[in-house]
Amino acid sequence: xxxxxxxxxxxxxxxxxxxxxxxxxxxxxxxxxxxxxxxxxxxxxxxxxxxxxxxxxxxxxxxxxxxxxxxxxxxxxxxxxxxxxxxxxxxxxxxxxxxxxxxxxxxxxxxxxxxxxxxxxxxxxxxxxxxxxxxxxxxxxxxxxxxxxxxxxxxxxxxxxxxxxxxxx
Amino acid sequence: xxxxxxxxxxxxxxxxxxxxxxxxxxxxxxxxxxxxxxxxxxxxxxxxxxxxxxxxxxxxxxxxxxxxxxxxxxxxxxxxxxxxxxxxxxxxxxxxxxxxxxxxxxxxxxxxxxxxxxxxxxxxxxxxxxxxxxxxxxxxxxxxxxxxxxxxxxxxxxxxxxxxxxxxxxxxxxxxxxxxxxxxxxxxxxxxxxxxxxxxxx
Numbered sequence: 001x002x003x004x005x006x007x008x009x010x011x012x013x014x015x016x017x018x019x020x021x022x023x024x025x026x027x028x029x030x031x032x033x034x035x036x037x038x039x040x041x042x043x044x045x046x047x048x049x050x051x052x053x054x055x056x057x058x059x060x061x062x063x064x065x066x067x068x069x070x071x072x073x074x075x076x077x078x079x080x081x082x083x084x085x086x087x088x089x090x091x092x093x094x095x096x097x098x099x100x101x102x103x104x105x106x107x108x109x110x111x112x113x114x115x116x117x118x119x120x121x122x123x124x125x126x127x128x129x130x131x132x133x134x135x136x137x138x139x140x141x142x143x144x145x146x147x148x149x150x151x152x153x154x155x156x157x158x159x160x161x162x163x164x165x166x167x168x169x
Numbered sequence: 170x171x172x173x174x175x176x177x178x179x180x181x182x183x184x185x186x187x188x189x190x191x192x193x194x195x196x197x198x199x200x201x202x203x204x205x206x207x208x209x210x211x212x213x214x215x216x217x218x219x220x221x222x223x224x225x226x227x228x229x230x231x232x233x234x235x236x237x238x239x240x241x242x243x244x245x246x247x248x249x250x251x252x253x254x255x256x257x258x259x260x261x262x263x264x265x266x267x268x269x270x271x272x273x274x275x276x277x278x279x280x281x282x283x284x285x286x287x288x289x290x291x292x293x294x295x296x297x298x299x300x301x302x303x304x305x306x307x308x309x310x311x312x313x314x315x316x317x318x319x320x321x322x323x324x325x326x327x328x329x330x331x332x333x334x335x336x337x338x339x340x341x342x343x344x345x346x347x348x349x350x351x352x353x354x355x356x357x358x359x360x361x362x363x364x365x366x367x368x369x370x371x
Binding site for chain 2: 041042043044046048049051104107108111114115129133146147
């Protein structure tokens with residue numbers, strides 16, 4: 001079986017089908033599917049509230065990385081590749097083709113080194129987690145359905161009522 | 170907490186400092202510093218601790234010192250061939266003592282608020298951590314053209330009709346944010362300028 005076929009099968013069963021994701025500005029279709037899946041693993045949809053996928057966090061990251069410098073862009077590309085390498089080294093499969101348990105084991109491995117990251121994959125996990133939280137926090141889904149902010153309205157800002165504070169022309 | 174009050178000078182350092190306290194929605198900082206892992210538990214904890222983050226910023230006065238100055242780099246240039254500025258910063262013993270007092274005050278405030286202090290920073294001139302700056306003092310105000318750039322009216326000693334209107338004229342850095350002083354200085358400078366203009370001096 002070819003790698004591409006694996007990705008397609010995997011994404012059909014585990015992640016959203018590739019074609020269901022919107023066009024990207026920076027990531028390839030394959031990278032984007034993996035990115036979306038990782039974001040959803042970090043902040044998943046659960047009984048409590050929708051997660052990173054519904055909030056479209058992948059788009060936040062795609063747009064941000066697109067507008068970043070070449071060095072940052074390369075780090076994201078290498079980071080996703082590092083996750084794939086881990087999957088291939090451990091299970092000889094694409095990350096998206098692994099079972100939920102296998103995927104979580106890999107992420108747990110990276111999360112275990114959060115306070116002292118060493119490898120590229122470990123550094124990438126931190127960057128990814130950071131951006132996922134940021135994107136989720138800044139999204140409407142995150143604000144309304146996760147944090148429960150339902151009223152995005154400004155407080156009434158009444159002007160000063162002291163007549164002696166008025167600036168005389 | 171002596172450094173907090175202008176009328177209660179410290180024996181150990183000159184000047185005063187201020188504390189800025191803030192709390193806010195900072196799930197990102199929390200996540201990076203305190204909340205490990207991923208998944209539903211992370212999501213739950215992020216929300217639990219959301220808006221429960223409080224931070225204290227200490228802002229200290231930096232006194233006038235001949236060792237603090239800006240000059241032009243003799244070697245490095247920007248792409249237009251203009252020499253790059255070099256900022257020379259120096260912390261005196263008094264500055265370090267003030268920083269120590271700041272840390273002690275923060276601890277005291279945490280304890281008085283019912284919190285627990287888990288670690289205390291070791292403060293020395295080498296480890297003075299600055300996480301934010303208000304740039305000021307690169308065109309100091311003064312009466313001596315040898316040690317200052319502008320006179321007390323914000324007019325440069327060297328060029329007769331050049332006025333400078335921002336925080337660069339500060340002779341030393343106060344423990345407050347600079348904007349109000351900037352506005353006051355700009356206001357005063359404009360008044361003087363108008364006055365001189367009417368007299369036909371400008």
